[in-house]
Structures are given as structure tokens and as C-alpha cells.
Amino acid sequence: MGEILELHDVSLSFKGVKALNALSFKVRKGEICALIGPNGAGKSSLLNVINGVYRAQSGDVLFDGTRFESIHPRKAAHLGIGRTFQHNALFRRLSVQENVLAGLARHGRTVFLENIFRFGRDTEERHSFEARARRIIAFLGLEAHRDTIVSTLPYGIQKRVDLARALVADPKLLLLDEPMAGMNQEEKQEMSRVIAEVNRTFGTTVVLIEHDVGIVMGLAHHVVVLDYGRKVADGAPEDVRNDPEVIAAYLGTVH
Numbered sequence: 388m389g390e391i392l393e394l395h396d397v398s399l400s401f402k403g404v405k406a407l408n409a410l411s412f413k414v415r416k417g418e419i420c421a422l423i424g425p426n427g428a429g430k431s432s433l434l435n436v437i438n439g440v441y442r443a444q445s446g447d448v449l450f451d452g453t454r455f456e457s458i459h460p461r462k463a464a465h466l467g468i469g470r471t472f473q474h475n476a477l478f479r480r481l482s483v484q485e486n487v488l489a490g491l492a493r494h495g496r497t498v499f500l501e502n503i504f505r506f507g508r509d510t511e512e513r514h515s516f517e518a519r520a521r522r523i524i525a526f527l528g529l530e531a532h533r534d535t536i537v538s539t540l541p542y543g544i545q546k547r548v549d550l551a552r553a554l555v556a557d558p559k560l561l562l563l564d565e566p567m568a569g570m571n572q573e574e575k576q577e578m579s580r581v582i583a584e585v586n587r588t589f590g591t592t593v594v595l596i597e598h599d600v601g602i603v604m605g606l607a608h609h610v611v612v613l614d615y616g617r618k619v620a621d622g623a624p625e626d627v628r629n630d631p632e633v634i635a636a637y638l639g640t641v642h
């Protein structure tokens with residue numbers, strides 16, 4: 388299997404602060420790749436470059452063999468890059484089903500509100516979207532919450548709804564920004580199991596940011612460690628765990 392994502396010498400600065408410093412690495416099709424590193428290391432900035440929220444000042448990003456310079460997040464979604472955010476990007480006053488349908492809004496012929504409020508012009512499309520939403524809701528064990536308003540759900544379940552919203556469009560590459568942030572150990576284990584199952588069942592390549600090194604070591608096939616926008620390690624979890632530079636930069640520090 389080849390690479391789905393390649394970054395070559397990618398740099399990004401904010402008013403002199405180098406968020407990413409000549410960063411290069413590759414993600415293979417079908418793997419779970421974890422990005423770890425201290426606060427401010429550049430992890431979120433990197434996801435933002437990959438899905439077009441930020442534009443790198445130099446370097447190349449190749450997705451599925453195609454180089455892109457400046458890509459609009461909507462185009463990235465169309466090409467097959469799905470994304471969740473550190474702070475849920477959910478519609479708090481809408482139901483789980485409506486939020487999951489929102490994940491398809493960028494992919495349809497009818498507009499988002501028409502899909503949500505069921506007065507779409509394109510009935511066939513609406514039915515197919517609803518069927519996809521139902522499948523993903525069932526897959527992620529959210530059936531009991533389908534019609535529940537998102538803001539009333541526990542945080543751990545909301546994070547799973549956010550995952551469903553990103554997954555419903557069947558992305559080739561799924562970017563997860565701290566999908567387990569704020570969870571207790573049991574919730575983290577459960578989310579970790581769900582991500583592994585998504586990866587196994589759909590073959591979705593996953594790039595995720597996670598601070599809990601124990602969770603990362605159990606879940607990821609590939610770990611990239613960042614510090615001050617630079618890559619300090621890149622390899623299999625067991626190799627990265629024993630790398631002296633990683634221990635100094637990250638694992639040895641209390642986070």
C-alpha cells in the first residue's frame with residue numbers, strides 16, 4: 388500500500404512564530420498515525436494545513452498523489468479529507484441525526500437547511516443521505532440518541548457524534564483533533580476502540596492528535612512527534628517510545 392499523504396518541508400509562521408518548521412513525513416494508506424508533542428508544538432496547525440484552513444508558506448502537501456497548494460476546506464472535504472475539531476463543531480440545538488446529516492451538507496445537490504428540515508428538492512438524495520446517516524449512527528452505537536438534542540448529551544457521547552459527522556461522508560483520510568480530550572480513562576479506552584474499529588471496517592486512514600501516550604501506543608501504527616514545529620521522531624510506537632530525543636522533548640516532561 389502506498390502513501391495517502393505526504394508533507395515535504397512544510398513551514399508555517401504566525402507573525403514570526405514558527406508553528407511548523409520544514410516539516411516532512413508520510414502517512415501510508417490505511418494506517419492510524421498519531422501526532423504527539425507538547426502544547427504549542429504545531430499539531431493543530433498541521434491538521435489545519437492538511438485540510439486547507441491554513442496555507443503553508445513553503446513546502447508541499449500531496450494528498451492521494453496530487454499536490455495541493457491552497458485548498459479550500461470544502462474542496463478538501465470533497466476530495467475525501469474529513470475532520471473533527473478540538474472543540475466540537477456540532478450544532479448544539481439540533482439532534483444527533485441532524486448533526487450527522489450536516490456532515491453530508493457539502494456533498495449534496497440540495498442545500499444544508501433543505502436536508503435538515505426535510506423540504507429538499509431532491510427526495511432521492513435525501514433518502515440516500517438519511518440511510519447513510521442511519522448506518523453510521525448504528526455503527527457508532529448512537530441509535531438510542533438519534534433524536535436527542537446534542538447539548539443534552541454527555542461530553543463523551545458528543546465526541547462520538549462529532550466522529551459520526553466526519554465519518555458519514557466516507558472520507559479517505561480522517562483528521563481527529565484530540566478526539567479523547569476531557570475524557571476519563573474508561574471513555575478514552577472506548578473511543579480508542581471505536582477509532583480502531585472505524586479504521587479496520589472502512590479502511591479509513593486516520594491522523595489523530597492525542598496527548599495520552601499510553602492510549603497512543605496502544606492505538607497507533609505510526610507515531611510522529613513534534614516539538615516547536617519540528618519533527619523530533621517518526622516511526623513505530625515502540626521505536627518512538629525509546630527514542631532519547633522524544634523522552635527529553637515530551638515523554639519525560641509532565642504534561
Ligand SMILES: Nc1ncnc2c1ncn2[C@@H]1O[C@H](COP(=O)(O)OP(=O)(O)OP(=O)(O)O)[C@@H](O)[C@H]1O
Pocket residue numbers: 401404405406424425426427428429430431432433
Ligand atoms: N491562528 C494563530 N495565530 C497566531 N499564532 C498561532 C495561531 N495558531 C497557532 N499559533 C501558534 O503556533 C504555534 C503552534 O500552535 P498549535 O495550536 O498548532 O500547537 P498544538 O501542538 O496544536 O498545541 P495544543 O496541544 O496546545 O493544541 C503556537 O506557538 C501557537 O501559539
